């Protein structure tokens with residue numbers, strides 16, 4: 001089963017490559033013909049990355065196989081390498097397993113081309129990883145780019161030469177072709193009247209290095225003549241001696257960068273050096289904060305950055321983020337070091353990202369939830385760089401821990417499958433900071449324990465809980481500590497007292513400021529899960545509705561999807577599995593829309609439980625039982641991709657076992673197994689979602705419920721819904737908030753046993769003896785879009 005989310009999709013080509021046709025074709029042929037490991041080797045700026053991407057596109061088009069790209073330019077440690085590759089191939093790994101094992105398990109039996117770009121900093125570890133993958137995953141091919149080859153068995157090294165220069169006929173060379181194209185793109189059309197002799201000299205001097213040609217072309221575009229450029233390159237020695245000394249390519253590139261740098265203003269130079277602290281790109285506002293001061297005014301940054309873009313020293317991406325080519329960034333780093341500014345800049349970078357994490361942690365519980373999660377994810381390379389700096393600089397570990405703590409409060413590690421990485425950072429930074437009962441340390445210890453619980457690592461979570469108890473001592477009013485106690489009781493001990501503990505944690509948090517709204521919301525979710533799994537029906541419903549109302553008022557879609565999941569537990573466990581199906585589906589539909597993979601795995605699983613329940617409860621057809629078994633099979637596989645074993649999560653395991661027993665009792669083991677295997681054989685997540693959302697589950701409204709059973713307010717809402725009014729209109733008419741209307745509808749749907757607005761309309765019509773025109777007209781939308789509140793269907797009255 002594929003994981004769905006392409007973490008590092010192959011970008012569309014942005015430039016037409018010059019002079020690489022033969023090499024691109026030969027490399028693609030070689031890879032497809034059975035050479036499973038090819039390294040494109042060559043000096044910086046020669047064009048390895050763009051060539052590798054071109055080859056990958058050709059392989060993909062010819063084989064229709066998957067391509068994954070991992071950029072390793074910022075990667076210096078083996079564990080970072082492994083996580084980067086895990087992310088690139090799209091494994092949703094939430095486990096504590098060795099990432100190499102996770103990769104091998106995932107890739108075995110798959111056809112995949114893995115592009116590993118910029119391996120030179122971490123050659124040995126890449127070599128080791130590739131050796132394992134080639135050996136154990138026969139469908140995997142690797143295309144690496146590196147300034148040196150890896151030196152492993154089976155590797156074919158293709159040297160990427162500079163573009164042809166043709167000393168005697170420069171005008172026909174690939175290097176000249178690139179120079180002219182780039183000059184034209186920069187606004188300078190070279191004509192017959194130009195100084196072709198000087199141009200030919202320039203091309204010869206470039207040795208055919210594309211990056212050098214690009215930097216020269218920018219200056220042609222800026223109005224310099226070829227001769228002026230020649231005059232200045234190489235400090236003027238070039239024209240004086242006219243020698244054709246053979247220089248190593250990196251020297252040529254370095255000199256070109258020196259020359260480009262020399263042409264920059266003082267402000268541009270400063271900025272070029274300073275932006276080299278960023279990893280994985282940066283945004284304008286970040287540069288304004290991190291790189292200003294000491295010679296650069298914050299208001300100057302925008303213009304200076306635009307100047308650097310115009311000089312091809314920075315690339316502006318379509319997503320509002322800026323990037324730098326590796327050699328340019330490395331050059332900037334050398335300049336920063338030489339200026340004695342590196343430490344200060346790295347400190348400022350860490351401080352900025354610590355603040356950003358704080359801001360994200362306090363604002364995510366809002367309609368911007370998913371956008372803020374995405375921002376957190378986009379900045380992960382910078383967060384990592386900051387964490388690394390804090391972990392390796394005396395006196396900064398505390399700052400790093402605070403940053404990490406806030407980032408985890410955003411839950412970005414769940415949404416984007418980074419539990420293992422966060423667990424590692426928590427361990428590192430907790431080990432580096434004093435064992436004192438500060439809020440950060442307590443919070444971080446709790447998050448470490450919670451991470452372990454979610455991974456099903458019961459033993460390790462127990463050890464962390466013991467450490468937490470020592471840290472907190474006799475105090476029983478420390479909200480996060482009470483939370484971990486409750487979560488441990490729920491997930492490990494299966495102890496119903498978890499409900500009381502978790503409720504207490506919520507209450508303790510309630511008195512904290514608005515900056516803790518998201519944390520409190522999250523605590524409520526955990527409490528609602530406990531109440532759903534262990535409470536009586538009323539307790540389960542009340543807790544879930546409390547959280548659902550909270551999440552709706554906040555407007556975070558992912559939070560709402562989890563609230564709907566929690567809301568399904570009470571009916572699941574107390575005799576209304578058909579209603580449970582609707583709640584779980586309503587959550588799943590949101591998750592599918594968000595292309596989210598953690599919650600949706602659990603939704604598919606829970607729908608399997610509930611369908612089994614429906615079959616048992618209503619004696620429904622064996623089709624439903626088969627679907628339940630298929631979903632259980634599919635969910636196991638989806639969860640395998642997250643690395644989380646359900647055996648470590650007690651109440652989840654119980655529900656699964658119950659569903660399994662129901663299906664086996666009705667269908668027998670053989671049919672169960674066959675259906676289960678069909679579920680496992682589903683091709684992708686989308687097929688699982690379709691399966692989970694497909695079977696119709698009939699719910700008959702209790703005949704004795706009438707309009708009189710609704711409260712006056714509920715009656716008003718029900719009638720307005722039956723007349724086809726959307727929630728915001730009902731809210732306006734009744735002077736209520738939209739979330740209050742939604743809460744009323746939640747209660748009405750449950751009471752009347754309907755799953756959507758149309759069914760409610762029919763029911764109201766029947767109650768009043770209304771003609772059909774009392775029902776929502778076909779032209780009216782049945783449901784508002786999720787952004788405006790209403791859920792597509794299910795009992796969630798959105």
Ligand SMILES: Nc1ncnc2c1ncn2[C@@H]1O[C@H](COP(=O)(O)OP(=O)(O)OP(=O)(O)O)[C@@H](O)[C@H]1O
Pocket residue numbers: 015016017018019020042043044045046047048049050051118145146147178210211214325326327
């Ligand atoms: N054949 C080509 N045609 C046009 N432009 C090219 C070509 N090769 C490289 N370039 C351009 O030259 C620049 C450097 O290329 P690239 O980043 O691929 O180099 P690299 O060899 O990967 O460098 P590094 O070792 O630093 O990663 C890029 O801006 C790229 O677009």
Ligand SMILES: [Mg+2]
Pocket residue numbers: 048049050117118145326
């Ligand atoms: Mg490269």
